[in-house]
Amino acid sequence: MSDALPRLLVDPPWERDARAYREATRAAAKAVALVPGLEPPADRSLVWADGEREEWLKLCDRPSYLSDKEKTILESEGWPGLVRAYKDGTVTYTPNQTFMFKQGPEELVRPLLADWRTVPKGGWGPKGDDLKALLARFELGARHIVFPHAKADRARGARALLPVLDLETAVLMAHWLSQGSGRRIADEWLARHGAGAVPFLVPDALGKARVPRDKARAALARIASRHGVPAVADAARRYGDRAAEAVEGFLTEDGPQAAPKPPAKPPKVAWLDRDGLPEVRLRDGRALPPEAIENLIGALTFTTLPWNGDLRTLPGLDEVLDRCDRASLSAFGLAVFESWIAARTPSRSGWVLDQLCLLADDAAARRLGALLLKWPGSGTDKHAVQVLRAIGTDTALAWLDRIARRASAPGRRQTAEQCLAMAARARGLSADELADRLVPDVGLDAAGTLVLDYGPRRFTVGFDEELRPFVTDEAGGHRTTLPKPGARDDADLAPAAYRRFAELKKDVRALAGDQIRRLERAMTSGRRWTAGEFERYFVEHPLLRHIARRLVWTTGGTAFRIAEDRTFADAADAPVTLPDGARVGIAHPLGLGDAVAAWAELFADYEIVQPFPQLGRHVDEFTAAERDTGRLARFEGATVPTGAVLGLLRKGWERGPAEDGGVCHRVVRRFPGDAPDLVAELAPGIAVTAVDVFPEQTLREVRFTAPPRGALDPVTASEVLADLAGLG
Incomplete structure (x- = not known):
């Protein structure tokens, strides 16, 4: 069967690379291009992305903690008094000092900055956004604070080093590039500085010490992959033609002094029970043999999803995905993910999330989304949110929207909001406009119903105004729920229809809660829709129209409701026609004024229960x-x-x-x-x-x-x- 399989599943590239590496190592050992004794530049500079410094400067204005003692000094003596207290040794708590340097008048605090010292490890020094704020405000004047803290706390501080271009930072990034947890930030730093970083890396790349040499060469190779070998060689020419030729040699695969690249091997996946995984089948129905499955798992471990970047996969994997049955691949990918969760998300296995970008179907997207509302892992939740964005189906994005509104962790909600904004921009929409389009119809027809087939009998499912399901049989009889399959029902159709009803109730219950909260936010934020959008997303939607009918809407100062026949009427039940160019929103009681009482009486007469407080909402104002x-x-x-x-x-x-x-x-x-x-x-x-x-x-x-x-x-x-x- 091996001749019918894609090459990657028979002779994987890491085995081919290992063979090539052994041969190249023997050849390269005879000629390692070295130019020892080169002196790196002592230059330091900052390279800002467009608008980056301005955004980081805003972080200076964020509220910061001050003890009662410092508050008293600031309130009674102002900034000069707080600065005097700092000089006298009264202000010793580092967060208070950080606040002073972030927000104090520059003419008072800048002269003190050069002598400010903090403890990078085990102390209460500035972290994360504080480092960004200090660098944006004082630029290289704060470098002696920013660098050691970012280095010591990479998880929170590394991004503050992105604008910094100097020797220490270049060496640090070359080191981080060789480590899984630092690779993304190092890759982004190298992409930003490009040829400007080359002079800082060449001395190590051509030096005698093997470890820094290998790391510097890997960093130069990453720059060359984006900007080309000639650009890197030209930047190295400041050290002379010999150095430039040596750099070009090890960056060129067929160069006379090419350095062999260590082969990338898939990690061991000891936690994964292969016997418990579902089969993966070719399109012709044949199942992959165990050795091919092992190679497929190995290939998936190379899948990575950089933040704001494209998914990276092993060459040849596309052919595998194309020649295998899609449903079996999706089931396989979900099973690997479930095993990872059951094993308590082992470290150094982030590829399990990334492979979902390739293999996930809507079932996997729903499973991942539901987990992310209360994620069990630590340190991977935000990346898992990014995976949902990369999956990119409407189901995945709908869960992303739900996470942005309901996830337990604030950082996870913020990441989901950022991912939604990226997905919206890719479609030319705002985040709110995308959310409108992601409300599923859960399979309901234009009348808001769904027919479920038991074989000899059929049932029609619908929803009332409060989105409670009801069932109608073929004789017109009403039920509150679907009957269990009986002996005379089709053995396949009936159980599937019964499960579909249970899933439908669960989906609608979750959807209703999400949409009610979304519409309440739309009311308080004053959001407006065009008449066409209002008709499409609310009046005609098979589910949302039930919620929309229980609200008072407004356009151009005219308040109205949606009647049962989907026409519009005011508080006196007189017809309302939306004018050309109408912008429709959910009326806030402050905008209704004295008409609130009339609307409340009308809704009481019709026994309309509102989905959230609108007409009876508490209103107030500042004194x-x-x-x-x-x-x-x-x-x-x-x-x-x-x-x-x-x-x-x-x-x-x-x-x-x-x-x-x-x-x-x-x-x-x-x-x-x-x-x-x-x-x-x-x-x-x-x-x-x-x-x-x-x-x-x-x-x-x-x-x-x-x-x-x-x-x-x-x-x-x-x-x-x-x-x-x-x-x-």
Whole structure:
């Protein structure tokens, strides 16, 4: 059978590479091109991407932790007083020092920067966004802080080194390129700096020490793969023609001094039970033999998905995928993923997620999406979100939208939002427009029904206004559920139809919750649709029209509802026609004014239960004192459940940084434009790793970072006040 299989499954490239490597090593051992003693440049510079520095500068303005002592100094003596306290040794806590350097007047803090020292390992030095903010504000003046901290905490700080171009950073990136966890950031750094990084790498690449030589050569080869060998050789010519020729030699496969490349071998996958995997079949129905399956697993281990990059696969894998049965491949890929989850996501096996980009069907996308709502692994959840984006089907993107709104981890929600934005841009849409298009019809026809076939009998499934399913038999009789298959029913059709009904109920229940929350956000954000979009995505949609009929809509100052016959009527039940160019939105009670009472009476008469509070929604406004001072004293001192505070995270609030003991002492609500942030200080605080340690929180202080005055529109102001009022 081997002659009928793709070559990759019979003679995999890592075995061919191993043979070639042994031969090349023998030849290269006789001639290793070295030019020892080269002195690397001492230059240092920053290379910013478009708009990058401006974005990082915004991080300086984020709220930071200050102890009561520093707050008192700042409030009473201003920035000069805080700087004096720093010079006197009073301000010793590094996060407080970081805050001072991020937000203090530059003429006061820049002279102190050169002598500022922090502890990169085991200390409380700046991390992540703080490093970006410092580099953007002080540029190379902050390099002595940024580099050691980014090196010591690669997971959170590595991206701060992307603009930095100097010897230490180049050597570090060459080292990271050889390590799985650092390869992505090193690859991005080399792509950014290209030929500019070459002079810093050539001395090691042509030096006598083998380990740094191999790493530097691998980095130069990565640059050459993007910019070409001539560009790298020209950049190396600053060291002379001999050095340039040596560089060109080891980068050119047929060069007289070519250095052999160690073969890439697939990792051992000891945790995977091969006997428990489903068969993979060729298109003609024949199953792959065990040795071919082993080679398929090996080929899949080379699959990688870089952030913002294209999926990378082993050459020859496309032929395998083309010649194998798609359904069996999907089942195989899902089984590998399930085994990985059952084995508790072993380390150095991220390829299991990446192979789903190739093999996953909608069933695998649903399984991955459901897991991501409460991901069991550690450190891989954000990459798993990116895999959903790469799968790219409507089902995968619909789950991505659900994760962006409902995932338990804020970082995971943020990653999902970024991935949705990327997917939307690829389709020429906004994230909200994409979400409109991803609402599935779950197989319902235009009438909102689905026929399920038991063989000798058939049933029609529909949904009422509250999306509860109902069943109608062929005689017109109504049921609340589908009957279990009987002895006279078709042995294949009936069980499949019964399972389909159970899946349908589950899908609609989850979909209803997601869409209700989405529409509530659309109301509070003031989103609008064209008349055509409104008709397509709400009035005609077999499921969403049930939710849409229970809301009051508005266009151009005219409020209306959707009647049972899908026409539009106002509060007096008079017909409403959407004018040309209409922009339709969900009416907020503040926009309805005195008409709220009439609409509430009408909905009560028709016994319409709204999917979320609209007509009975709590509305509020800032007092004059709150607008002028920015302090919401009416909420201060209240004791509220910790769970209620965490619930704010699903309404656009963010958790502040973890401080001593891993406890978060604030939640923050940010607003677009120039509006100030709203900060709620908590006591005793939320323990990040065990949120139930402190079951209650006291709102110690609730204030804007600056007086809001007219910075917030009335709806946003009312919603924020309702968020806080609802904590109790």
